[in-house]
Amino acid sequence: MSQKANILNCHVDKLTMDETIKLIDKSIQNKSKLQHVVVNAAKLVNMQSDIELHNSVVSCDIINADGQAVVWASKILGDPLPERVAGIDIMENLVVLAYQKNYKIFFLGAKEKIVKAVVDKYSRIYSSDIIAGYRNGYFKKTEERDVAKHIASSGADILFVAITSPKKENFLSQNSDLLARVSFTMGVGGSFDVVSGFTKRAPVWMQKVGLEWFYRFAQEPKRMWKRYLRTNTLFIWYVLKAKFGS
Known part of the structure; x- marks a missing residue:
């Protein structure tokens, strides 16, 4: 795998966007398991006191710098990252990849109208063939295993989880056994809100x-x-x- 930079006791991969997408594509082609996470300033701060979140993050196969502040911090600390690799940009690139290579995606998270708007948009722009399924992000802790089983049975190659931190990181970590059939899993935070048009992304x-x-x-x-x-x-x-x- 890649070299890593130590940022506040979190080893962030020294990967560009292109390198990250290539690793993910290879994992999907090989039907191997790859769990991904992005970190920003807020998440790194919370990891200092939240041991469960810390363990969920550092156990991932790829850790990218979602925030520009993390890239700046790496340079200040003398262990520079090559660039910012934002979660929403990874997601958008992977949707294109799914369309090009016939991969299937499951969308989990946000309110029902938001996640449905995301699925409808990608189906319209690309094809409904890339959609393995979708579900809103409102479910109880006791329902998590059933949600994971449903995703695993959907035939998805890729899973995007648009739930707030630390719930999404812990969900992926604690249910990784059930999600083993999904080659690539990642949390995408508020990305569904942006893609659906309910919120705007910064210029x-x-x-x-x-x-x-x-x-x-x-x-x-x-x-x-x-x-x-x-x-x-x-x-x-x-x-x-x-x-x-x-």
Whole structure:
């Protein structure tokens, strides 16, 4: 596999987008199992105190840097990553790949109207043949095993899970045995909201300068201000502590 950068006790793969997609494609072709996760500043901060989340993340086969802040941190810490590999961009690339190579995708997460809008959009743009199935993300902990069994029986090669962290990471980790028949699994956070058009993604220039979080905050300030104030501040503190010592 690839070389890895140690960012706050999380080993992030030094992969470009193209390299990541090629590894995933190879795994699907070989019918082997590949579990994927992306990390941003907030997730890395939460991993410092949430042991279950930490273990779910570090047990994954590929860990990409979803946030530009993680790429900057890697350079500050002297272990640079080549580029940002955002989860939503991986998902979009894999949908195209599925269309080109006849792979099937299961979409799990978000509200019913949102996940259905995603499936309808991709069916219209590409083909309904890439759809193995879909389900909203509202189910009880006691229902998780049944949800995983349903996905496994769908014939999916790829599973996208659009549920909030840490639930999606823990779901994939704790049900990896049942999902073994699905070659590639990954959490995609709020990507379904963006693809369906219910929320907007930041302009490219904001993504490049690391302000995508601010664009999201501007759309939902009441819900997001505490999260970003806390995690962004702590992320800076943890990086500086790792750089210069306690």
